[in-house]
Amino acid sequence: METTMNITSATQGIDPMSGNPSSIQATIDGQLMSIPLDPSNRHYAEVMRQVEAGTLVVLEASV
Amino acid sequence: MSKARGLADLGNVYSDGALSNRNMIVNGGFGVWQRAVSSSNLGLSYYTADRFWSYAGGSGNVERSTDVPDGFIYSLLWNRASGGSLGTSVELSRQGFNPYGMLTCSMYLKGNFTGTALYLNFRNYSGGGADSVAITTKTDFGNYTDWTRVTIPVDCTGIAAHANNKMLNIEFGNFPVGGKITGLQLEAGDQSTPFEHRSYADELARCQRYYQTSNGTTNPSIIPYNTTTGYANSIQLPVKMRASPTVSKTSGRYYGGVWYATNNDVFGQVTPNAFTWIPRGSWTAYVPRLGELSWTADAEL
Numbered sequence: 157m158e159t160t161m162n163i164t165s166a167t168q169g170i171d172p173m174s175g176n177p178s179s180i181q182a183t184i185d186g187q188l189m190s191i192p193l194d195p196s197n198r199h200y201a202e203v204m205r206q207v208e209a210g211t212l213v214v215l216e217a218s219v
Numbered sequence: 220m221s222k223a224r225g226l227a228d229l230g231n232v233y234s235d236g237a238l239s240n241r242n243m244i245v246n247g248g249f250g251v252w253q254r255a256v257s258s259s260n261l262g263l264s265y266y267t268a269d270r271f272w273s274y275a276g277g278s279g280n281v282e283r284s285t286d287v288p289d290g291f292i293y294s295l296l297w298n299r300a301s302g303g304s305l306g307t308s309v310e311l312s313r314q315g316f317n318p319y320g321m322l323t324c325s326m327y328l329k330g331n332f333t334g335t336a337l338y339l340n341f342r343n344y345s346g347g348g349a350d351s352v353a354i355t356t357k358t359d360f361g362n363y364t365d366w367t368r369v370t371i372p373v374d375c376t377g378i379a380a381h382a383n384n385k386m387l388n389i390e391f392g393n394f395p396v397g398g399k400i401t402g403l404q405l406e407a408g409d410q411s412t413p414f415e416h417r418s419y420a421d422e423l424a425r426c427q428r429y430y431q432t433s434n435g436t437t438n439p440s441i442i443p444y445n446t447t448t449g450y451a452n453s454i455q456l457p458v459k460m461r462a463s464p465t466v467s468k469t470s471g472r473y474y475g476g477v478w479y480a481t482n483n484d485v486f487g488q489v490t491p492n493a494f495t496w497i498p499r500g501s502w503t504a505y506v507p508r509l510g511e512l513s514w515t516a517d518a519e520l
Contacts, residue, residue: 162262169485172448172497178487185262189467189517190486196462198519 161202168217242415243309245425246270247403249293257282269426275303288327288366294401306390308520321409322373330398332360342388370411427458431516441508451496460491460518469513
C-alpha cells in the first residue's frame with residue numbers, strides 16, 4: 157500500500173544508561189509509538205522519508 | 220474429473236512447487252485477528268485480520284464473519300456504508316521461491332464484486348516509494364450471490380528482479396459493501412490447488428513475524444536506574460519478527476504500595492527478538508518494583 161501516515165510529533169528517544177539515541181518517539185495516527193532505528197521498519201522508513209522531504213523534524217530529547 | 224486426470228494434475232502441481240507450504244499468503248483463511256475482530260477505523264493501516272490492511276470512507280465496520288464456505292471458520296466482511304481498499308502483501312526475501320514465474324491467485328468471494336479491481340504489483344517497503352512493477356489487474360469480477368471460488372493467473376515471467384522488489388502487494392480496490400472474502404491463496408505454478416488450511420498455531424506464528432501483542436499484560440521487574448527512570452526485564456518475543464518492531468505501550472504502571480502509572484516511557488534494545496521497557500516514575504533508587512505493561516510490537520511490511 158502507499159502509506160499516508162499522519163505523524164504529528166517525533167522526538168529522539170534516549171537510552172538513559174548509554175545516553176545514546178535508541179528510538180524515535182512519534183505520534184502516528186494519534187498513537188504514541190517507539191520506533192527503532194531500523195531502515196527495515198516501515199515507521200522508521202516513513203519518518204526518514206518525511207524528514208528528507210522537509211515535512212517533519214525529529215526533535216532532540218530534552219533529557 | 221477422472222482419476223487419471225487428477226493424477227496428471229497432481230503431477231503438474233508437484234512440478235510447479237511443493238504440495239505443502241503452497242500458500243504464500245499469511246492468514247489467507249482469516250483465522251487470526253490479533254488486533255480486533257471489528258474496527259470502524261478509516262485510516263490506511265492494519266486494524267482487524269492479521270496481515271490485511273484496509274482503507275475506507277463512510278461509516279461502519281470491517282469485521283469478522285462466520286458466514287463461510289465449507290471448510291472455513293471465518294471470513295472478512297466489509298460491513299460499511301461504502302466500498303474501500305483491502306490488501307495484503309507477500310514478503311519476497313524469505314519465501315524461498317522464485318516469484319518471477321507463473322503464479323496463481325485464488326479466493327472465495329461472496330457479494331457484488333462487479334465494481335471491484337484486484338491489483339498485484341511488486342513493491343518496495345511501503346514507506347520507501349512508488350510501485351516498481353505492476354503485474355496484473357483484474358476488473359471482471361461478478362455478482363456472487365453464494366460463495367464462489369475465483370481463480371486468477373498471475374504471469375510474472377520476464378519480470379527482472381529489482382532491488383525495490385521487497386514484497387508482492389495484493390490489493391482490492393473498491394471492495395464492495397457487504398462483500399466477504401476468505402481462502403485467499405497465492406501459489407507458484409499455473410494450477411490452482413485447494414486452499415491450504417493450516418493450524419491456528421502455525422498461522423498465528425506466521426502472523427507474529429509481523430505483529431505481536433501482549434494480549435493482556437506482562438509483569439517485568441523494574442530496577443530503578445535513578446529516582447525517575449528504571450529498566451525492566453527484557454521482554455522476549457515468542458516469534459522472531461521480520462525487523463526490529465515499533466513498540467507501543469497500551470498501558471504501563473508499577474507497584475509501590477499502590478499502582479502508579481508510568482509516563483514518558485521509552486523502549487530500548489529493540490531487536491526482532493526482544494525489547495526493553497524503560498519506564499519513568501518516581502521511586503527510591505535501586506529498590507526493585509513490580510511492573511505491569513501492555514504492549515504491541517509492529518514489524519509489518
